[in-house]
Amino acid sequence: MKPTLTQEDPMESLILVDAIQRSGIGHHYREEIHTILTHYYTKNPRDSSSSTIHDAALSFRLLRQQGCHVSAEVFNNFKGKFRGEVRQDITGLLELYEATQLGFEGENILVEAEDFSSKLLHKCTQETEYSKWSRHINTRLKHPCHKSITRFTETNNFLVRSDLRGSGVNRWEKPLMELAEVELLLAKPIYQEELLQVHKWWDGLGLTTELKLARNQPIKWYTWSMTGLINDIRLSKQRIELTKSIAFIYLIDDIFDLYGTPDELAIFTEAVDKWDYAAIDMLPEYMKMSYKALLDTTNEIARMIFEKHGHNPINTLKETWASLCKAFSVEAKWFAGGDLPRAEEYLANGKVSSGVHVALVHLFYILGLGGTQNQGAILLEENSTLISSVAAILRLSDDLGSAKDEQQNGKDGSYVEYYMRDNHGLSFKQALEHVINMIASEWRLLNKECFDVNHYSPTLSFYREACLNLARMVSLMYSYDDNQRLPVLEEYVDFMLLKPKSIEQIKS
Template identity: 50%
Template sequence: MPCSCGLYAWSIPAVGPNKFREIGKTNFTRIVPMPNTHKWSIAHDHTLVSIPLKKDNHSPELGSFTDEFYNEHAQKLKEVKHVFSKLGEDAMESMMMIDAIQRLGIDHHFEEEIEAVLQKQYMKSSIHGDCDEDLYEVALRFRLLRQEGYTLPADVLNNFKNKEGKFKQNLREDIRGLMGLYEASQLSIGEDILEEAENFSSLLLNACLQHLDRHQAAVVKNTLEHPHHKSLARFMTKNFLTDFQGTNGWINALQELAKIDFNMVKSVHQKEMLQISKWWKDLGLTEELKFARDQPLKWYMWPMAIIPDPRLSEQRIELTKPISLIYIIDDIFDVGGTLDELTLFTEAVNRWDLSAFKELPEYMKMCFKTLDDITNEISTKVHKEHKWNPVGSLRKAWASLCNAFLVEAKWFASGHVPKAEEYLKNGAVSSGVHVVLVHLFFLLGHGITKENVDLVDDFPGIISSTATILRLWDDLGSAKDENQDGHDGSYVECYLKEHRGSSVENARQIVAHMISDMWKRLNKECLSPNPFSTSFTKGSLNIARMVPLMYSYDDQQCLPGLEEHMKSLLLENLPYRNTQK
């Protein structure tokens, strides 16, 4: 099949293959922990903070940026803003520049400019409809508007259908348009036309791969595997810069700004990383909990993804603390405690009573004391900053998590296999997403009212859909987590037990379809009127985007994709052209 080679060469890099583990015989019996020789390599990972940072003429060491460097950044930012303003009424050029800015992860510098352009485009579409004949332009406008919360109807794509209601076959020649259409389809909230758009564009783009040169094929393949809406822009910046090409006059200035900004933000993350490492070491939990994971830098990658805005440094550091404890408490339930101990632990957390831990092992006492300290510290900070004491909400979230962990522990201890639906309902809570997002809500401090707090406490759809995506993706993971030698079941195993005769492959396909449906539900929650801030909404989306990276284990039970991104974001420099000299 012939294919046009007019490709738009801004692409999303691959995160890595999604390999799914083989599911063996159903077994919900807790097994005795055995020494595990495999860990993700950076999780010997405390050594990472002591690795000497590479130096070059334009990327100074941690904390040593000069006034010249900051002046260079300010000058480049001013230059790009000027170019942006000069685009004026050129709608297509403005939208392409917005797309590039967002993909480069520097959109926090252009919030007002982006909003002004999108507001104008939304008014145009609302009043006049979208009569443009260019598929790429229509698809790009739809995606940019919808991902920023505008309720643009999907029927703007009807102009590209024939009388029979099918997408026109001459679109097969428009590779750039098909890529845009596929990207737009990822914003679906369940509309039939976007389902058709995804199927139509993916079929033609896949068929086109063999007719493209190596670079063009890589661009198309990456778009199919990692569309922008389901990717983390900051994690993709360096790869995107490689394919950031074109004749637009603003590209060079934007590239240079992105490189300088990348190095500046990297310095922020390095400082945060050092603080987290010191905090974790000072806690001393690893001395008492030999069986538990010891990966503070890996855990810090979650907040890096969830709230990438460099201005939210304190929030990232504070959010890492409850995330760390989710992993530790998970390990206590999975491989650390007996069922009697876990029951007492859960009861104590529900009552939030330190005296109830007198009969428990020392490591459980230490864990709860740490949980209590962190909860009180965060509550004090939130109260000081936002005049609301969240301690009740935070304790309630932790109690719900431990209750869900205990339900699973009882299943495994008794050998009981729950129904798939029962497992998933409990598993969404035991994912820990609710705990993370409750903390995020208060740390951000946007719109804290009694009504909104009650809503967050009650596991709303924007949280439960994200949690379900994580749980299902985790259950499709390619291997058990590195230090989790216990067995915590999976949706696939429950499904196979419930549906005798069904194959593993069929069960996986069902789970993949469920994940797709959960993404549509999450999209709908983000588009529907809700009291949550943009930062909170995007935080929920970013958790779902981060999930594949956190659960794509290789055959050695390591996370090579995550390791690669960690090195890229925290250690490697981006050289840029210094125009101040």
């Protein structure tokens, strides 16, 4: 199937592009999608008051995520209608809500449109008149396509959308979902083999024998990497190496949270900063094997990058590990001494202790970016806001959850708790709303970094897409239920790795 531009009805072409991207196979049609959207961008006005809210919102969303310069001011044409006929247009409201997810900071019209559309859609789910739409609306509100792993969420919602066929579900959906199913069936054995290699590597280190309380979750660690690099099945080595780095983020977190005394943690942090095998002798016995494995693994990753891309990023990589340990040390001192931080101080440190910087810097070089040390430093600096926003989304989302990791029994801080302490008289509900707004603001900053330019190399664009995918994974990784389990994550792992259901199985 090759998407083409419909001259008679350009909107049909945009609906096709949307269907392709929702199916999770847009990476196969990058050139065709670029051609369609570039043609639409140059030939169609975006300030026309004759557009429907559905068409204006769909074109805005697709063009913005393509990197085209489109203004949110187009929605000013509909402000008068926000209280009028738009209320009766469910498909328009849904598309408007989806479009607002790509807002930049300062675009107040999109904040207003998101608030209006979400409230009205929630209201529709409670009205008999729209009962057949309820499941579909709830899914879209909870999992807007921009902030979700579309291959997973769209396939699981296939039957719901099928029930609405003729009410905005396009005719390409079924064949595209079947094509996505075939691609996943081809990819699954590759993912399974990669996971097997990760298991063998991790088991071979023997660290869980040394640290029995530490988390032993290779599937979870690999899922981060698999999802970040999901759009290129050929990147097996890259997914495996990134998983190794993520595994050590979790391991070091557990060493600080569950094992080390303040003095031992200070020695471990000093050793990581030295990055020298001779420093092993200064460590307690239970830390020695982990420290050596960290150096071995990271040095091997740097060597692989040098052999493949001609530059060795070891200095930058080891700096990220030192920064992580220093951030963990700061938290350990706070919690041990009872001298708790202010909310903003906690968040600044927490973005580092989240490990996002470690993972994304490793990913940056694993993908071949940063051809020389200076170029690498410059490009990393240019992407610092992107990395910071992903880290803030993860840290704040983690702190929103009332349950901690099912195997994590140590002490953790909470931005919500510290924000309430800094603002006496604030209710828990008000603090939660503040954090939710902060996460939304970080998403707008992330959008700005990813979509406001269109002149970067394909590799850097791919890197930014991977960063987006990691941010999209946050809602899966921290959606604990009352039993301290992650049912949505478990379903995702089954779908992608273990038991992906075909469309026919979903129907049955």
